[in-house]
Amino acid sequence: GEDVEQSLFLSVREGDSSVINCTYTDSSSTYLYWYKQEPGAGLQLLTYIFSNMDMKQDQRLTVLLNKKDKHLSLRIADTQTGDSAIYFCAESGPGRRALTFGSGTRLQVQP
Amino acid sequence: DAGVTQSPTHLIKTRGQQVTLRCSPISGHKSVSWYQQVLGQGPQFIFQYYEKEERGRGNFPDRFSARQFPNYSSELNVNALLLGDSALYLCASSLGGGLADTQYFGPGTRLTVL
Numbered sequence A: 001g002e003d004v005e006q007s008l009f010l011s012v013r014e015g016d017s018s019v020i021n022c023t024y025t026d027s028s029s030t031y032l033y034w035y036k037q038e039p040g041a042g043l044q045l046l047t048y049i050f051s052n053m054d055m056k057q058d059q060r061l062t063v064l065l066n067k068k069d070k071h072l073s074l075r076i077a078d079t080q081t082g083d084s085a086i087y088f089c090a091e092s093g094p095g096r097r098a099l100t101f102g103s104g105t106r107l108q109v110q111p
Numbered sequence B: 001d002a003g004v005t006q007s008p009t010h011l012i013k014t015r016g017q018q019v020t021l022r023c024s025p026i027s028g029h030k031s032v033s034w035y036q037q038v039l040g041q042g043p044q045f046i047f048q049y050y051e052k053e054e055r056g057r058g059n060f061p062d063r064f065s066a067r068q069f070p071n072y073s074s075e076l077n078v079n080a081l082l083l084g085d086s087a088l089y090l091c092a093s094s095l096g097g098g099l100a101d102t103q104y105f106g107p108g109t110r111l112t113v114l
Helices: none
Strands: A003-006 A009-013 A017-025 A031-037 A042-048 A055-058 A061-068 A071-075 A085-092 A105-110 B004-008 B010-013 B017-024 B031-037 B044-050 B052-055 B066-068 B073-076 B087-094 B109-113
Touching: A003 A085, A017 A031, A017 A085, A017 A105, A031 A061, A042 A055, A042 A061, A042 A071, A071 A085, A085 B004, B004 B087, B010 B017, B017 B087, B017 B109, B031 B073, B044 B066, B044 B073, B073 B087
Parallel strands: A009 A105, B010 B109
Antiparallel strands: A003 A017, A017 A071, A031 A042, A031 A085, A055 A061, A061 A071, A085 A105, B004 B017, B017 B073, B031 B044, B031 B087, B044 B052, B066 B073, B087 B109
């Protein structure tokens, strides 16, 4: 079945770039998403990428997709303390109604 | 525009009781999905409804049921609650029920089962 894996924790200094990584197993994954969850809150959609793309940039966010290695990354430029949260990678593919999520990466931004 | 809304925000129940959670999708969205997020894990898919019909079901027992109303709002029901049902229950809405339809999540209902 589908599986999505992420590292558990990342700590960076304010102003540095953060790179959060994700790997997935299903080669038919078509859409790949990044969601942000702040403490006690729901999920906020940050960005998504279609599988026929290898990069997408949206302001401070850059998504890179290596379809051959089934590897997705999210780069946050000029990381701020307000970026501290849990970041979830998710994927969906043909014939599936649901998103499959990773366990989340906790990003801690130190002043 | 209002986002996805869920009620109640928090709920405390005891084992064996029944609970109903409610969700209102973004205006114009016709599909609602429910997810369970246990502490420290990613959300797990429970159900998807589109145009009042169940379109997908995750690996959850029959104690979990849902429905969607003509105004596209939805309820999730859980019977015979177990301690392990304690979680954040998230509702997501999308324009349609298809693969390309991005899901937008509500703030969730935190259920505690004692």
